[in-house]
Amino acid sequence: MSALAWFIPEYLLLAGAFLALFAELIVRREGAGAAAGALFATLAALSAVAIGVRPVAFGGMLELDQVSVTVRVALAVLSAVYLLWLAGRGMGPERSREATALVLLATLGGMLMVASRDLMVLFISIELATMPAYVLMGYRRDDEHTLEGALKYFLLSMTTSLVMLYGFSFLFGIAGSTSFGVIAATPSAGLLGAFSAVFVFVGLFAKMSAAPFHYWAPDAYAGASPASVAFVSTVPKLAGAAVMVRLAVLLAPGVPALPTVFAVASLLSMLLGNLAAFPQSDVRRLMAYSGVAHTGYMLLALSAGSAAGNAAAIYYTIAYAVPSMAIMLLAAEEGTAVDDFAGLAARRPAAAGVAVVLLLSLVGVPPMVGMFGKLVLFTAALDAGRLALVLVAVVMSVVSAGYYFRILRAAFFAEGRTERVARALPASVAIMALTAVTLSLGVFTGPLLRWLTAAF
């Protein structure tokens, strides 16, 4: 099989994106585009599994190692499930077919991001992954808050992209090449190396909404439609985490202070994210700040600076993305205020039960995947001697229980409206699938952990 064939999943996503735009001309039904997109994303996931691990391709530009295979499958699966939900529910008053195309293109960008072995390819992939995200966040054209949030996101993200690009230019200057292989062979030691690493990671911190570069996220999320947030807060974040791990591995030899940088960002993100999430009454803002906190946990794993820490960072981000997407999809169905969840147990018992599993996983209660994420993460961090940070992390996870339980308390113990949203089978299947993954990835966590541990 030639190297061209290894990227069939990417072609499928691209084809799906174009097809989605026109699918509703063939099948005259709102949602047909999203359904077609879900099908193509599923095919992409399956083919990515079938293709598996491959050596460096295209003159060292792309590589399908164990990390990229894991993440590209996860990205394709997540966007397939997301599009399935979209096929059932749509994007509110707006059409869903453009959203489908944007989702598939962003996923395509994410998949190329994790496969990149070259700074230029990486930068272009990052832009490909984030451009659709700007549009998705501003999808509701007539809403001022949406536009304000999207503009904030766009401006900040572009600025930090440029900062990152500036860092890339230093790396290129030191190594004389944009290829990861050459950069790894010429460690960028000294002040220059440190500067370039800081520039690169500031850009990534902002995209991952890590403190202190997180401030766009709450406003952008709170303005956007919850269905957009469900995608933008999870899929690009997973791709970003993988890239962060890769660059950390690449730059660590020349920059001994790198784990400390991660540790500081981790501390700030955990404290700020969890404490700021506590008083929020809007689920989107709550999840924005809790997203900051979870990025903080992921950075804690990176601050270990070890193979186990790198594996834990990716495992943890998957453990975060799956339940987080499902909770935002539920919020898209039920309403974006915490109070909108009131009475959920009475009107939709299954949805309320699902929310228990998802939120407990985010807290880190077993047997869901979140607890195993925390277990591998704390193990790696403690092994690297980060006891103080781990103690902050565990105390903060109790704080997180405080705010996640506000949603559960509303759902189970408060009186609310009794009429339920119209049933939509694809959407229910999508949320159930995410819940099943949250639960089963915890109970049967062995294979994924083994696979990821072997990747580093």
Place this chain on the structure above:
Amino acid sequence: MLLSAIIFLPLVGAIVTALVPKDRGDLARWIAAGVTTIDLALVVFLALKFDVAQGMQFAEKVAWVPQFGISYNLGVDGISITMLFLSALLSVIAVVASWKMETKPTAYFAMLLLLEVGMNGVFVALDFVLFYVFWELVLVPMYFLIGTWGGPRKEYASIKFFLYTLFGSVFMLVGIIALYLQAGTFDITAMSGLGLPATFQWWVFAAFFLGFAVKVPVFPLHTWLPDAHVEAPTAASVLLAGIMLKMGTYGFIRIALPILPHAANQWAPFITALAAISIVYGAALAFAQKDLKKLVAYSSVSHMGFVMLGIASGTAEGLNGAIAVMFSHGVVTGMLFLIVGMVYERTHTRMIQDVSGLSHQVPVAGGLLAFASFASLGLPGLSGFVGEFLTLLGAWKSSVPAAWVVIAAIGVLLAAAYTLSMVQRVVLGTPSEAVSKITDLTRREVALLVPLVVLTLTVGLYWNSLLRFTDPVVTRIVAMLAGA
């Protein structure tokens, strides 16, 4: 396979019960009663096949996450089997005590069954991760039991309960990981007798102490308990006091002492002091209560203090006594909560001033309340005496400061004082207005209490019925403590 069946049969029951149509509460409770009874039968069968001379038995071990040394690892010894029996018995009683549950019965019985999964699991898990899974699993159904079916301040009480316990257990998780990094495995039995460095032991013990002491609860970490108990429905109170508090002390005996014996010896004086304070402080607070349920709740703080006293003594008498108090407290406090609940159903008040003269109006209820109270205050011949006597004896024999033991002994007097004054006001006297119209216990209610009465007498009169299970294990633990 037997242990797995005992753990997961209630899980199957919980899933089936949750799927029963909402208006078929009768079906749900029969399923719950059937499942818990079969589970109890399995535990009794296990106990009959159990050989007290052997160590861990009925072991099951399957690799779970091999590269991290995590396995699905179960087994019972003499200590776990007594707790497992208590858990299975009180689960049956909790289901039958809730026979008239009208509010969302299917969800209610599903939660009770889910709770049993976690409780049974904690007492047989021999892998730290598995232990932690069951330990945390217990919180979720209890949160919903208090929050949905509780009293007026249920939401506050349920989240307080959850956050307190979670706070303790996350530190335990850090301790578990620290142990794993030293030992390279999560196997609990493989970790005992490793001879870990002293400073390391001290810190890990501190982490475990936080996790377990919140659950017990030890003064000053006890403040969640009165809230949770008062707001919880009767069956949840029974399980909370009867089983879940014991998970904390079980953790000390199963994990903290054998794995960290050196630190356990170092911590013993501190724990003894906290135990003595818990005993006296709990008793004093119980004395001051006007609400019957709160009185029982604070008396639990006092009784669990005796358990901690026995554990800290590090002697065979003390540890055997600690387990005897755990067992007796589970049975007797279960009885007390049940009777208080039965009286409350009839009078709609739990205020001591409004309830008096039970023995005139309802002699069976009054008599049983008096019996349970005597067992609780440690009357010789009933189960409460065994443990209190042995823990005090063990503490006296040990090297901990004698002053604390004397203070703890004063707690026995205080227990007599608050219990007898309650009995005097509630059981004796002329029937109050609230009591004057009520009817006596039904046959179902009496049948519920009879097994507990029998157990109280059996353990009280024939100590060896309990101690023959625990003593061989205790001897091994004491040897480890002495060797450290």
